[in-house]
Amino acid sequence: xxxxxxxxxxxxxxxxxxxxxxxxxxxxxxxxxxxxxxxxxxxxxxxxxxxxxxxxxxxxxxxxxxxxxxxxxxxxxxxxxxxxxxxxxxxxxxxxxxxxxxxxxxxxxxxxxxxxxxxxxxxxxxxxxxxxxxxxxxxxxxxxxxxxxxxxxxxxxxxxxxxxxxxxxxxxxxxxxxxxxxxxxxxxxxxxxxxxxxxxxxxxxxxxxxxxxxxxxxxxxxxxxxxxxxxxxxxxxxxxxxxxxxxxxxxxxxxxxxxxxxxxxxxxxxxxxxxxxxxxxxxxxxxxxxxxxxxxxxxxxxxxxxxxxxxxxxxxxxxxxxxxxxxxxxxxxxxxxxxxxxxxxxxxxxxxxxxxxxxxxxxxxxxxxxxxxxxxxxxxxxxxxxxxxxxxxxxxxxxxxxxxxxxxxxxxxxxxxxxxxxxxxxxxxxxxxxxxxxxxxxxxxxxxxxxxxxxxxxxxxxxxxxxxxxxxxxxxxxxxxxxxxxxxxxxxxxxxxxxxxxxxxxxxxxxxxxxxxxxxxxxxxxxxxxxxxxxxxxxxxxxxxxxxxxxxxxxxxxxxxxxxxxxxxxxxxxxxxxxxxxxxxxxxxxxxxxxxxxxxxxxxxxxxxxxxxxxxxxxxxxxxxxxxxxxxxxxxxxxxxxxxxxxxxxxxxxxxxxxxxxxxxxxxxxxxxxxxxxxxxxxxxxxxxxxxxxxxxxxxxxxxxxxx
Numbered sequence: 001x002x003x004x005x006x007x008x009x010x011x012x013x014x015x016x017x018x019x020x021x022x023x024x025x026x027x028x029x030x031x032x033x034x035x036x037x038x039x040x041x042x043x044x045x046x047x048x049x050x051x052x053x054x055x056x057x058x059x060x061x062x063x064x065x066x067x068x069x070x071x072x073x074x075x076x077x078x079x080x081x082x083x084x085x086x087x088x089x090x091x092x093x094x095x096x097x098x099x100x101x102x103x104x105x106x107x108x109x110x111x112x113x114x115x116x117x118x119x120x121x122x123x124x125x126x127x128x129x130x131x132x133x134x135x136x137x138x139x140x141x142x143x144x145x146x147x148x149x150x151x152x153x154x155x156x157x158x159x160x161x162x163x164x165x166x167x168x169x170x171x172x173x174x175x176x177x178x179x180x181x182x183x184x185x186x187x188x189x190x191x192x193x194x195x196x197x198x199x200x201x202x203x204x205x206x207x208x209x210x211x212x213x214x215x216x217x218x219x220x221x222x223x224x225x226x227x228x229x230x231x232x233x234x235x236x237x238x239x240x241x242x243x244x245x246x247x248x249x250x251x252x253x254x255x256x257x258x259x260x261x262x263x264x265x266x267x268x269x270x271x272x273x274x275x276x277x278x279x280x281x282x283x284x285x286x287x288x289x290x291x292x293x294x295x296x297x298x299x300x301x302x303x304x305x306x307x308x309x310x311x312x313x314x315x316x317x318x319x320x321x322x323x324x325x326x327x328x329x330x331x332x333x334x335x336x337x338x339x340x341x342x343x344x345x346x347x348x349x350x351x352x353x354x355x356x357x358x359x360x361x362x363x364x365x366x367x368x369x370x371x372x373x374x375x376x377x378x379x380x381x382x383x384x385x386x387x388x389x390x391x392x393x394x395x396x397x398x399x400x401x402x403x404x405x406x407x408x409x410x411x412x413x414x415x416x417x418x419x420x421x422x423x424x425x426x427x428x429x430x431x432x433x434x435x436x437x438x439x440x441x442x443x444x445x446x447x448x449x450x451x452x453x454x455x456x457x458x459x460x461x462x463x464x465x466x467x468x469x470x471x472x473x474x475x476x477x478x479x480x481x482x483x484x485x486x487x488x489x490x491x492x493x494x495x496x497x498x499x500x501x502x503x504x505x506x507x508x509x510x511x512x513x514x515x516x517x518x519x520x521x522x523x524x525x526x527x528x529x530x531x532x533x534x535x536x537x538x539x540x541x542x543x544x545x546x547x548x549x550x551x552x553x554x555x556x557x558x559x560x561x562x563x564x565x566x567x568x569x570x571x572x573x574x575x576x577x578x579x580x581x582x583x584x585x586x587x588x589x590x591x592x593x594x595x596x597x598x599x600x601x602x603x604x605x606x607x608x609x610x611x612x613x614x615x616x617x618x619x620x621x622x623x624x625x626x627x628x629x630x631x632x633x634x635x636x637x638x639x640x641x642x643x644x645x646x647x648x649x650x651x652x653x654x655x656x657x658x659x660x661x662x663x664x665x666x667x668x669x670x671x672x673x674x675x676x677x678x679x680x681x682x683x684x685x686x687x688x689x690x691x692x693x694x695x696x697x698x699x700x701x702x703x704x705x706x707x708x
Contacts, residue, residue: 033671065340076123229298232259339393349385462519559585
């Protein structure tokens with residue numbers, strides 16, 4: 001009954017949004033990508049090097065991760081799960097043999113493009129950009145596929161989602177605030193921003209972590225917090241029966257319902273219990289015990305404890321992490337999206353990351369902030385290069401720095417991982433827009449290598465640095481409260497993180513993007529360090545110069561392309577990393593002196609070229625990014641929400657002289673690469689790893705053959 005209640009809330013909200021009056025929209029920019037490149041996330045070689053015990057551990061952990069896929073779908077949009085099931089049902093009905101349908105090739109190809117992208121993104125909104133995409137075929141053409149199947153169940157399933165698949169206006173085109181008509185699966189009907197923030201504050205006050213919840217509104221004074229758990233009751237008694245709180249001057253009450261995603265979470269627990277039998281050490285056992293407790297009861301305190309044991313599990317052969325991790329897609333920046341990582345260590349690549357960790361203190365001392373804003377003691381983290389077997393989530397990153405729990409990061413430590421087979425995954429040579437002809441060859445030669453350097457610095461020395469000035473649970477402070485550090489104005493800071501406040505809860509909707517921008521800026525600032533580049537294997541000055549140049553070109557081009565993910569009508573960014581990279585591009589453009597320029601001789605900017613002056617990177621470029629980074633860092637560490645927000649919002653605003661390029665960026669946008677992942681199966685006494693074709697059918701088959 002719990003799931004039925006939630007689904008009812010979702011569909012009610014969806015119809016409400018559709019009834020709102022909205023502005024006209026150009027649907028062409030929301031069409032699913034045509035012939036999007038699909039690359040195999042190859043893992044078999046490294047998986048086969050594992051022992052049978054390690055293979056079983058990886059197998060059951062992967063199965064647990066995939067069972068959480070429906071939690072992702074439900075957190076994206078009301079219709080995502082229905083579309084997901086429809087796609088799998090169509091494939092099963094014809095056993096993947098689409099030629100049986102005897103339909104026009106263009107119709108089938110367009111359908112398969114759409115289907116593949118829904119699965120790759122785990123929903124009908126792009127994981128990178130948070131914008132909706134619709135098929136390149138119309139309703140009648142889609143219906144011709146359904147009719148050719150002659151299957152009443154599939155016809156009924158299609159009719160349930162038909163309208164939602166194709167509906168599009170300027171509001172439901174993006175994820176965001178339900179109050180503004182945008183779409184969010186985290187709020188099961190229209191919960192206003194004021195109400196959402198008040199709920200988050202009430203939970204924080206009661207020491208309840210919000211990452212694994214969704215929220216619904218009964219009326220103006222009653223709200224329900226839906227907790228993800230296998231159990232459908234408050235099994236531990238950790239949660240109160242209700243919480244009384246204020247929304248402005250209005251009295252309100254929160255109650256809790258358990259068992260959100262209960263069917264899937266029971267399967268997650270079952271598979272983690274099996275994985276526990278093959279754990280390699282005591283830290284993994286304790287980590288799994290806490291995962292299991294958290295996913296059974298919904299108590300995020302257990303997940304917090306799991307991450308302490310995870311950080312202490314140094315250099316495992318099979319690296320894993322699971323749960324509601326990143327909060328980018330909740331517009332308030334507090335509710336997490338399910339993800340699961342299972343990967344094998346690449347020992348050769350890991351060796352150079354170990355050297356980077358060994359020299360981290362030296363590199364940190366070069367960063368442009370005062371030592372008061374850095375951790376008192378640097379705890380060397382585990383930094384490994386991994387080959388991904390499974391990344392169950394809406395999109396696979398190139399690098400990860402977790403856990404996101406501030407107190408664990410500060411007091412115990414964190415881990416950095418670079419995902420090697422993600423960095424190197426290529427389907428074919430990908431065209432490079434807005435780069436001059438003379439730069440194309442060099443860019444193609446070093447783009448992967450430059451990105452690896454950038455990711456390594458970003459994760460270890462970006463996310464891994466900084467000290468939040470905070471009041472601890474015991475009322476003590478982790479800084480000298482009587483003689484606090486000096487702020488940017490040269491005066492002692494007056495702001496800090498009060499008891500119970502976190503980076504996410506304090507900085508809210510901009511927290512994710514702001515932190516990504518800070519980490520990217522660290523990468524750009526330290527990317528010119530010659531000793532650091534030597535660690536990555538670039539010994540000669542010429543090779544180092546080329547890596548630095550390509551890193552600048554790559555970042556600035558990413559900032560330019562980021563404007564695709566900005567909605568000028570609502571002045572809203574749809575992707576945290578894109579907003580961050582645009583801020584860095586704008587910083588370089590604002591520096592002037594010919595450091596970075598955009599050049600075009602045509603009125604429609606069809607020949608737009610991005611240029612970086614090599615000679616000015618280590619002078620003007622270094623000084624500019626240093627000043628920008630110092631501001632981001634000090635505002636963050638001192639908890640100065642007002643100044644930090646004003647600064648970041650100002651730097652990510654797109655003025656008319658740059659916004660004019662957005663049309664050509666949209667015109668020349670390239671389809672985003674999709675990654676088709678392997679599955680594992682137990683056959684007799686062995687675990688085998690099966691990989692799939694680099695095609696939409698291969699993508700669909702990979703999902704059909706996994707339990708989710």
